Amino acid sequence: MADQTHRQLHLGAILEGVGANQSSWLDPDLPGDASIDIGWYIDQARLAETAAFDLVFIVDSPYITPDTAPHFLNRLEPLTLLSAVAASTSRIGLVGTLTTSYWEPYNVARQFGSLDHISHGRAGWNVVTTGLEGAARNYGRTEHFDHGVRYARAREFVDVVQGLWDSYEDDAFPRDRASGIFLDKAKQHRLDHKGAHFSVAGPLALSRSRQGQPVIFQAGDSDEGRKLGAQVAEGIFTIGADFDSARAYYADLKARATAIGRDPDHIKILAGLTPIIADSDEEARAIDAAGRGALDLGKLLVQLGRAFNYHDFAQYGLDEPFPDLSGVTLNSYKGQAERIIRTARDESLTLRQAAYRFGDWRSQFIGSPETVANEIERWFREGAVDGFLLQVTRPEPFRRFREDVVPILQARGLFRTEYAHDTLRGHLGLSVPENRHGAILPSPAAVAAE
Template identity: 55%
Template sequence: MASKRQIKLGLVPTGAGGPGNHNRWLDKDIPLDSSVNIDWYIDVARQAEEAKFDLIFIVDSQFITENSPPHYLNRLEPLTLLSGVATRTTHIGLVGTLTTSYNEPFNVARRFASLDLISRGRAGWNVVTSGDAGTAGNYGRDEHYDYDTRYGRALEHVQVAQGLWKSYRDGAFVRNRETAEFLDKSKLHPLNHVGEHFKVVGPLNIERSPQGEPVIFQAGNSEQGRDLGARIGEGIFSHAASLEDGQAFYKDIKGRAKAYGRAPEDIVILPSTDIVVGDTDDDARELERAYHFADHSFDQALAEFGRSFGWHDFRQYDLDAPFPAAALEYARSSFYTGAKRITDLAVERGFTLRQTIEHIRQPKNGPFVGSPETVANELIRWFDAFALDGFNVRLSHPANFTRFAREVVPILQDKGYFRKEYEDTTLRGNLGLKKVPNP
């Protein structure tokens, strides 16, 4: 008998290698130009669609240094990429990242509404506020927005976009050749928004999609990030180091959402997950270690370490001196929550800088590593424990993803925890979210 709740699955492809995976492009199964190769993205999206995944998720940022990982150095813009994927797929959701800090609501609303129509109702927007403080310099600003401003802009930005998506009521386009009536003008209205951060007249010049409007996703673990997710998020991308951490985050987000008058079931929580599949549990653990050491070196980890701290260069410090805790100040307008967690850990344990880097990059036994049966059972255990609603699977090495799709997913299906066929043609429908009406 099928489980009442169903596991949701997303796929996160980072081509040539994202953070912590600088050398992944050396895998011969990955095209050297994978991060800018639309055929590669289409291929992995179709593999995920064949396995009945809910969505493919494209991460993004708009600032790089020479120490950024290969995928960040050279990659396609998310909505352009997903529009290409949309024409070669039929059911899988298409979720792209766009920052509210350096975009205007009208353009964002129009671009996502276009993707939603092109895909016939499969678009999703991952709302971010830009953690890379250096992004400011690419948009004519001397300094990045502070946390409160970033999240204040984000909330208003999303609310404006959602207002613009309601410019046309359902059935506004009559398109009646006999009466020569193209538009029912009574079903079009301007927005006339005037707020703290934006002033937008509207209306938006594009009709609504079969799912009403794009699904709003959000990823942020700070207090402001969690609060924003609880207010506007329909899908939450998170991280869960343990089942207990996942349960605490799940309870917190759902509780905050309820306090805002939302139904907890209207939010789907999908933590990012590394999965390694082997013939046996021991085989999978060996593969996990091999991937870890092949994909990243100490020197690469040290050079990349400063990203959370506003790309502060830690190579200037003595590796064997106490961790430079004062460097946390450089993270004030960057990924402060993560930087503070690292700093607190290093200070509490009396780590040197070298020990801090080694601690972060040392192999850690992931929970979803083992034989196909072992992996499937552990995914189910976390799901049944309400630590999450599904998993955002990071596509590391292609051969490993193939094994997951072909060997683990069928077990989930046979046990009644994952679909054998799509329930709907829209992203909302497949995630179990309601269509947004505009009668």
């Protein structure tokens, strides 16, 4: 593991338009159509770039219901969105979600490879297997892939995509006008992959970018998800519900990576962050209490059900013990569902208590800017995270974090005051992956030194 005194905190921004909770869209300072307004995304990305954030992140899923959260009901497709943001920014990383369950490797390799070129080496792919079973019917299937099959498919999918990204050696295009040679044909390589789930010939009609390949992110929490993350991820997105569970997750992922011969420092683990910041701790706690008091229990039950493929929890007694779900499929968000069931059992929660616990995000970072910065530093220094992903919807909380919390982190030497690199790999301290067919590009650090 790296010297803890020289680690640098990483910060990303999840751009969630009108919001993934019940009430953000009600903010009069937030455009009601933010989730489909490219201008809003560009503005937020520029603000995050001004604060030297590592990346912006776009979540996605291919299935909705009438009860789905406001942002998810009506939002832009990630790759199209990020390509527009790439042309309006210059440094910040651009990470988007695409599923391995309902896409094809060649398409994904081409799309993310294109984004990597458009952004000059700032792209990242969040690899997901799609949790919601209803997505199957949007792609011509009557049933969702089984959980284990999804993860086996995902591993092969990533291998194929990375193989396609290496279709050309880094010096394959001499573009020599004098000799009339555009391509050195010996340096173009077919993939000829034939596996359990995919058959892809290649080559991809696209060369490698300045950072070699887009950065691979992943967010699975089940045992299969953690295994995949340890195998392929360079960045991990995690919930980070509380310090103890975040530290346990962090230790587990790093240990899994070490056990299979990977350098654990080459996986950056980022936890979700939704701080409540006010001038004093007392004021921040009052804001939190008021917000929780205004929650709609019916909507909390819907959100609780999402982890179980939108299981209808309204059919049970609110003040009865959390229901027996042994007959309910866990083929959706398996890790999250198992955690809810386990916690409800261990703590003897009623359904009402579980709805308030899991149906709404409970911030662990509440207080004055210094209090929030202190807690961020504690999580970082005590081995719970490598960084955080800030939820960005309403403008005022985002402003307070940038203007009041980030400067404290910078003054403590935890976070950069300006960019040292202009690729996402450079920001995250990741090396350029070796081209499996020959010469490699210089590292981001070497490029910056020229």
